[in-house]
Amino acid sequence: MFLQPKKTKYKKIQKGKLSKFNFRSNILQFGNIGLKAAKATTLSARQIEAARQAIVRKLSRKGKLWIRVFPNIPITAKPTEVRMGKGKGAVSHWGVKISAGTILFELCGVSKNIAITAFKTGGAKLPVKTIISL
Template identity: 70%
Template sequence: MFLQPKKFKYKKVRKGKLLRLEFKSNKLKFGNIGLKAEEAGIIHARHIEASRQAISRKIKRKGKIWIRIFPDIPISSKPTESRMGKGKGALSHWGSRVRGGTVLFELCGVKDSNVAIEALKTGGTKLPIKTQIFY
């Protein structure tokens, strides 16, 4: 099941601007190895879920995975080949704004560090932005 909020106040929100760097959530809090975003972008809930599944398969469900981002931004889209006007499109999916330097995933409890690095590398390929593995 994909991540999404249980309740939300507004059905549609404006896009806003993506700031380039993050300095608040750029350190490990829970695990001992992490996956960090190198650039800013919007990550959909499907990307987060695909990445989580890939990481948990690689570590054979032995360790603990923390997801440090949550898709709380509703993203709307209009159908293709529809004419201009007639308002904003319907809710399409949920996404998360990510700045460069934000920790996305953390791992702990994996005995072999090479397996953890390989798992995070595989999970990073599922995301639409550049990522980096760090300790």
Template identity: 65%
Template sequence: MLNGPRQTKYKKTKKGKLSKLEFKSNDLKFGTVGLKAAESGIINSRQIEAARQAIVRKIKRKGKIWIKIFPDLPITSKPTGVRMGKGKGQVSHWGARVSGGTVLFEICGVNFNTVLSALKTGGAKLPIRTKIFN
């Protein structure tokens, strides 16, 4: 399971702003069919893992899958019932910043109809709108 990086320079970072569309990583590098983010947002490591498991189950462990995003953004939260102030909360989970147009998953080695259904179920596990392309 993806659980964030092993070590980072700083324990807690600011989340920052997300651009609406990005064109750096919007084409396929390895696979033949891909799942692309249609909008920007933050995807946490559990959602990435849930999507990966759903895709692997649908393609019945045949073919190859590439996960093109990594959760390297520490998301902090303070416990419930704690008053305001007294610093930033502890790291609760890890997330990945995703801009619109970023490729999330790539697949090859399986027939096209199976890949379509697999990426559709994988995209349903994610909190942002996605698009399947080849």
């Protein structure tokens, strides 16, 4: 069950740029401890789901986990060995642009040590360096 929007205004969008640092979603809103991205990157829905599953397994059905990012950007790809031109490719997966300092996951209801180990295993599943923010 991968994250993706139910409905979008446009089927495909242009790539755009990654912002260097985010001042809006860099503080904890819901939980006591969070997992923060150290650099700007694009995360896919599969990567977010893999990190979520790793964190939940370490928690062993205790605590509450919030996912602060949602993949709402369609990422397109053309098949291999296709000549140039003939339009933009079909949507292959969904992603989200992450700027440095964005909180990805938040957690409460468990001890600090369990939360840190859970976020370390979850952060290992992501293609970006992460920081645990208290």
